[in-house]
Amino acid sequence: MFAIFFMEDMDPFYQNISSFPTVIFTFFLAITVLYWLIAVLGFIDIDILDFDLPEADGLEIEGEGFSNPDVLAGLMLRFGLQGVPVTVIISFISLLGWIFSYYIVHFLLGFVPEGALRFLAGIPVLLFSLYVAVMITAVLIKPLRPLFKKAQQQTVKHVLGQTAIVRTSKVDSEFGEATLEDGGAGLILKVRTTGGEEFVKGDRVVLLEHLKDKNTFRVISEKEFLGNK
Known part of the structure; x- marks a missing residue:
């Protein structure tokens, strides 16, 4: 053959x-x-x-260029390459x-x-x-x-309240990722903290809230979550 x-x-x-x-x-x-x-x-x-793309309404186009600093995201939005x-x-x-x-x-x-x-x-x-x-x-x-929008919404509902493991060197209010076991390859999620809290690689955190505008999850430590229950 x-x-x-x-x-x-x-x-x-x-x-x-x-x-x-x-x-x-x-x-x-x-x-x-x-x-x-x-x-x-x-x-x-x-x-x-x-990676995160800004909403189309938030993209300002002036003449032939983009005022948005993320040129790649701007180009993708201009050509309709978003949503998947x-x-x-x-x-x-x-x-x-x-x-x-x-x-x-x-x-x-x-x-x-x-x-x-x-x-x-x-x-x-x-x-x-x-x-x-x-x-x-x-x-x-x-x-x-x-199809992908519906799948994302279902994923968000499923993962809230679940425990994830920090995979980056740190997680703070501006940066960080965590992995969540889903029975398959696992999910890699962008996570953020509030109140100046910071986690390091290997820490266990609980996904509390989905921040739709940035497509990230607000997290707290697993110990704090269990202590508040």
């Missing part, structure tokens, strides 16, 4: 996927495939690369970008001589493929947003 990948007829295929600009998408596509294989086995979470895990977005962009880049290279760049000229011709192909992939991804993830 796999012998087809080693046939001489496959040489043009390998040349295309390993040449610029397709090789960039090939790299990210390989990483995403490896990621999903590991995720299926339960070793990592689907939202391992997620970043890993899903990267997977779609990698696959779609790879497809467009591959066929453009296969049918058009073959007429361009090897060397610097081929590289220069590949730059607009890269930008075009990336742009089209982003646009299509924004359309594809729209129907997925309600």
